[in-house]
Amino acid sequence: GESVGLHLPTLSVQEGDNSIINCAYSNSASDYFIWYKQESGKGPQFIIDIRSNMDKRQGQRVTVLLNKTVKHLSLQIAATQPGDSAVYFCAENNGQNFVFGPGTRLSVLP
């Protein structure tokens, strides 16, 4: 497995608060996006996806927002819990393969 990198952007939130993780993507032709969660020592885990014909999609405690105008993707986590601590990656599908963002480390404070 992997221990996550040392120089990732970090977001610290209080337990119970909402978290918003942002991602800028590069290809305006990308039409499918995924958010992944990676815990230390594990591979990326699928959280939620969204297609480009949608602006918003909700899952259990998570919401993904897509702004195609500015090529921006966000992941909102409601009532953040200690188990949400991880590195979160966005990935865009450019029609050929997935391109990953650099990742954001989410730390949940007690």
Added chain:
Amino acid sequence: EAGVTQFPSHSVIEKGQTVTLRCDPISGHDNLYWYRRVMGKEIKFLLHFVKESKQDESGMPNNRFLAERTGGTYSTLKVQPAELEDSGVYFCASSQELGRAYEQYFGPGTRLTVT
């Protein structure tokens, strides 16, 4: 159902040696992907198999890397000879949907350290 598995979990080799990484995808998944993440950088696509055929190998860094998927089941990624810059974590992922890479399931990764 078993997830994507990778072997070994960690490999330490010297520069110039050869290493072979193995990935077993989820049973029935025709699509298999290799990615790698070098320290401090983002996850990068290496290649994509559909069954035993290489659909896209545009991310392979150079000819020291050879991926195979004989029989369309498990896949191997060989690095020969390994260089220091090959150090990183190599992830394998699989998905069921043909043609597009929806909802890829990742393995735990193999950490490769080249000294």
